[in-house]
Amino acid sequence: MNAPQSEFTYLFKDLPLALDSGETLCPVRVAYETYGTLNHDASNAILICHALTGDQFVASHNPITGKAGWWDRIIGPNKLIDTNKYFVVCSNVLGSCLGTTGPWEENPTTGKPWGVTFPVITVRDMVRVQAELMTYLGIENIFCVMGGSMGGMQVLEWMATYPERIHAAVPIATAARHTAQNIAFHEVGRQAIMADPNWHGGDYYKHNASPDKGLSVARMTAHITYLSEDALTQKFGRNLQERENVTFGFDADFQVESYLRHQGSTFVDRFDANSYLYITRAMDYLDIAARAGGRLSDAFKTAANIRCLVISFTSDWLYPTQENKAIVHALNAAGAPVSFSEIVSDLGHDSFLLALPELDAILDGFIASAAITRGLTDKGSLS
Amino acid sequence: MNAPQSEFTYLFKDLPLALDSGETLCPVRVAYETYGTLNHDASNAILICHALTGDQFVASHNPITGKAGWWDRIIGPNKLIDTNKYFVVCSNVLGSCLGTTGPWEENPTTGKPWGVTFPVITVRDMVRVQAELMTYLGIENIFCVMGGSMGGMQVLEWMATYPERIHAAVPIATAARHTAQNIAFHEVGRQAIMADPNWHGGDYYKHNASPDKGLSVARMTAHITYLSEDALTQKFGRNLQERENVTFGFDADFQVESYLRHQGSTFVDRFDANSYLYITRAMDYLDIAARAGGRLSDAFKTAANIRCLVISFTSDWLYPTQENKAIVHALNAAGAPVSFSEIVSDLGHDSFLLALPELDAILDGFIASAAITRGLTDKGSLS
Numbered sequence: 001m002n003a004p005q006s007e008f009t010y011l012f013k014d015l016p017l018a019l020d021s022g023e024t025l026c027p028v029r030v031a032y033e034t035y036g037t038l039n040h041d042a043s044n045a046i047l048i049c050h051a052l053t054g055d056q057f058v059a060s061h062n063p064i065t066g067k068a069g070w071w072d073r074i075i076g077p078n079k080l081i082d083t084n085k086y087f088v089v090c091s092n093v094l095g096s097c098l099g100t101t102g103p104w105e106e107n108p109t110t111g112k113p114w115g116v117t118f119p120v121i122t123v124r125d126m127v128r129v130q131a132e133l134m135t136y137l138g139i140e141n142i143f144c145v146m147g148g149s150m151g152g153m154q155v156l157e158w159m160a161t162y163p164e165r166i167h168a169a170v171p172i173a174t175a176a177r178h179t180a181q182n183i184a185f186h187e188v189g190r191q192a193i194m195a196d197p198n199w200h201g202g203d204y205y206k207h208n209a210s211p212d213k214g215l216s217v218a219r220m221t222a223h224i225t226y227l228s229e230d231a232l233t234q235k236f237g238r239n240l241q242e243r244e245n246v247t248f249g250f251d252a253d254f255q256v257e258s259y260l261r262h263q264g265s266t267f268v269d270r271f272d273a274n275s276y277l278y279i280t281r282a283m284d285y286l287d288i289a290a291r292a293g294g295r296l297s298d299a300f301k302t303a304a305n306i307r308c309l310v311i312s313f314t315s316d317w318l319y320p321t322q323e324n325k326a327i328v329h330a331l332n333a334a335g336a337p338v339s340f341s342e343i344v345s346d347l348g349h350d351s352f353l354l355a356l357p358e359l360d361a362i363l364d365g366f367i368a369s370a371a372i373t374r375g376l377t378d379k380g381s382l383s
Numbered sequence: 384m385n386a387p388q389s390e391f392t393y394l395f396k397d398l399p400l401a402l403d404s405g406e407t408l409c410p411v412r413v414a415y416e417t418y419g420t421l422n423h424d425a426s427n428a429i430l431i432c433h434a435l436t437g438d439q440f441v442a443s444h445n446p447i448t449g450k451a452g453w454w455d456r457i458i459g460p461n462k463l464i465d466t467n468k469y470f471v472v473c474s475n476v477l478g479s480c481l482g483t484t485g486p487w488e489e490n491p492t493t494g495k496p497w498g499v500t501f502p503v504i505t506v507r508d509m510v511r512v513q514a515e516l517m518t519y520l521g522i523e524n525i526f527c528v529m530g531g532s533m534g535g536m537q538v539l540e541w542m543a544t545y546p547e548r549i550h551a552a553v554p555i556a557t558a559a560r561h562t563a564q565n566i567a568f569h570e571v572g573r574q575a576i577m578a579d580p581n582w583h584g585g586d587y588y589k590h591n592a593s594p595d596k597g598l599s600v601a602r603m604t605a606h607i608t609y610l611s612e613d614a615l616t617q618k619f620g621r622n623l624q625e626r627e628n629v630t631f632g633f634d635a636d637f638q639v640e641s642y643l644r645h646q647g648s649t650f651v652d653r654f655d656a657n658s659y660l661y662i663t664r665a666m667d668y669l670d671i672a673a674r675a676g677g678r679l680s681d682a683f684k685t686a687a688n689i690r691c692l693v694i695s696f697t698s699d700w701l702y703p704t705q706e707n708k709a710i711v712h713a714l715n716a717a718g719a720p721v722s723f724s725e726i727v728s729d730l731g732h733d734s735f736l737l738a739l740p741e742l743d744a745i746l747d748g749f750i751a752s753a754a755i756t757r758g759l760t761d762k763g764s765l766s
Binding site for chain 2: 020021022023116119120177178179180181183184185187188190191192194195196197213214216217220221224229232233235236237238246248249250252254256257260261264277281284285287290317
């Protein structure tokens, strides 16, 4: 796969990026997209953070998939996040494969792709790159940082690491740490990739190969966790795939099998296997409370001035309500103004990407209210 | 792997076994273990049905793992299922690899291992073999058929197919059909096996190879579904494996990773990859109601005389209480005397294998009561 064309810049050219691992990276290429116009006092920027396999094309045509942006539904002129009013930024995360530096990119020292010699990164490292990008774009203080799933983890790291740089924050369907079950599912995916002989110890680029079968199995496994059992039952149940009866064989008799195989096989065309290893590892390492001695509220004690909205979904079993509530309780304890909404949805974790009127209403209300406290009135926002 | 030494017999020598697929098998080798003594009127037999990767060594030393039988805790002299009183039978299911005919065995027609030319089987086919074995052992009517997980599915097929041959039945932590999510997890496992180049299109026996990496990934995935999130959190949480800090690498930093890798790597020593494909397929095909026009109660309408105890566990998300309750409702509608117990356990699906006092008490009471209706008093049982 080739990284798609996107705006990009090189950051950390003078001072290298110091990673949580103790390693450094220099320079760091960042691919990003922007929508709308930054206002005169740079107070109308919304940073959208993407999920594990997401990308920077949040509200524009995706050149790889040929589809509309993944949150195009709510971001654009006169949409929920109105780009006539706000300046929206979305960048590909560090370690990914859609233009930002990651294991697929050439190591400037060796002239060869990094592969598994790329340093292991954390979600906080991703956020450090975003912070530098925002500075580069002239945005000292961000109106709102939002994102779902791993995007929500980045929002939490923003709150813990750069509280003085954000006015409002919306972590959705997320967690402040990966549980044993979260780690377990990721580990299965990684083992599937590494078991593929085409992985070549991570050095597949030079073999002109790619561990497509392993990556496909990894994606299939993960995909199950993105949907609720109800969603799978409603969508597929035991329906057969273009046949009247089971075939007594190992073809995809059931629609759910066909669907999963399709999810796996299309994923390998748009994602790099090593990036999958690195980003899942970053998520597994996430444990914001641990850095503060085990108390999440201590990690957020400098975040008391951030207006925050936490959203969870009833049928999300990947990052269930209890994990989101733990964030709310910690923010409450830290004295931050936090709202919480558990939205009833039977569509599972992926609910945050779907058209749910209640989600839209809650986001709309929160942004409107935060805009007032920010002094961003409809009339004056772009003046 | 080699099939362990066990008692065995060849069945279906004269009349072949007619399978649900329309294929036939002849002869069928069955490996089994028995405990206790059959009484004079052959009325004290208990048939134990094992789970997906289970075996016939339910209450005796397992020659492969070197461990005690998988339900040794409750079966034996003076134990809950007292082999001084009952004659316990457990056979390896059709399609498995521990002595009973399956894809690992030689096809008598070709002189080569069946591999994927072995006919696809169903849970009912497994039960047909068990029924023939019971006849061979001189048992026309079984006192009680019991089992958990896929063992419970066999119990349900016994009730639907041979209701006149059983007095009592105990399906535990099971379902009368596989849901889309159940199928999805199995499909991921199958794809992991088939993606392994050592699978050789199912013909690995002649290549002196085995798809260990793929089978290991399949087992790791399945294993996550056997435990609840709470169980994983209690057992491992985010504890690190023999280290103080994460290593910023892809080693098994977390105990849960190390545990899963161990589960995967030890499994390949005791199980055949093709058997895994066939048995998971049989489970996916299970839909007892479908055969009766979609109403489960119709499938059980000839089972009204069977005393039945259905047990589920609160934290079992593989075959949750609602699936077990569906069985209870169907049996109620069919007029069968059915008891139901949902046991509070945070240990997940595997609870049925674990030492839970409430489980033991319920089983004990049910068996004692069924023994009275059977006329099996303590004094007279072996007379």
